[in-house]
Amino acid sequence: MELCAECGVSVSPRSCGDLFQALLALDHERQAPWGPLHGVSVSCFLFQHPSRLPADGGAMAWALLHAYLEGGLSEVNRLVSRARRGNSHRVKDMPSRVACEAALPQRDAPPPRFSVTIEDVAVDGTFPAEGFTERVRAWAAATVDAWSPPPACERP
Template sequence: MSECADCHAVGRFGSCEDLFHVLLALDHQRLAPWGPHHGVNVACYYLQHPSTAPKNTDDGQWAMIEAYGTGGLEAVNQIQSRRVAENRHGLFKPHDAMPAPARIHPPSFTIEDLSVDGSFPAEGYERRMNRWVSSVISERLGPV
């Protein structure tokens, strides 16, 4: 076990990157509960693991987190639909997205917690996603 330098998870079930790949495999099956949360999963992961986030891009990860925090998956789906439509017409500009505020508190819930035992069980997944999003928001804005 080794502690993650970005989120300080202890690595009980492998590295955060290993867990992220397991989660992405579940997301890409497009099955509930994982698939519908794909955009939020990616945003949470990259916001808690900035050293792994793609360089020179801002795909609006913070907008996804804020949308989920205030309006759930429906709000996220609206953002994603709008982006797809804008992209189809060559209008989407990722640099127009609002950057995330700087982290001021350490994470209280990480991908390791979301995974429960490394397997991301379906039972309780949405509740755990709410905790992950709340953690990412409180890391930057204080307690929610």
């Protein structure tokens, strides 16, 4: 069985890239539950396929994942609004803190596997609406967990 070199899922019968394109098609219809979670889904996919991360190392994607896990869609929407305002031609100085407090992970040692991948979110390849939000939350948590360093051991 051939596996994706980045996320570890089987590339048969559909590759993770094919599944991602199917998810993007649903996202772009802007209907719930897919549309509102577009940024979170893209962020998960990018961090599970780090060769596709933008040149900034995925700072906004990482911030979106943390915002979603900490405050749900309302926090994601607040973050995106701040970023849009900061990117406006009317703003002379971009806000220095649009990203989250969590340090961006080092890209030189990506996780070899993830406990939840796009294959899990896709279920049968169709990304069914029922349970989609819960599957995306699990995907986001698995992505952040895999990239986060283990907690430092406390000494007695």
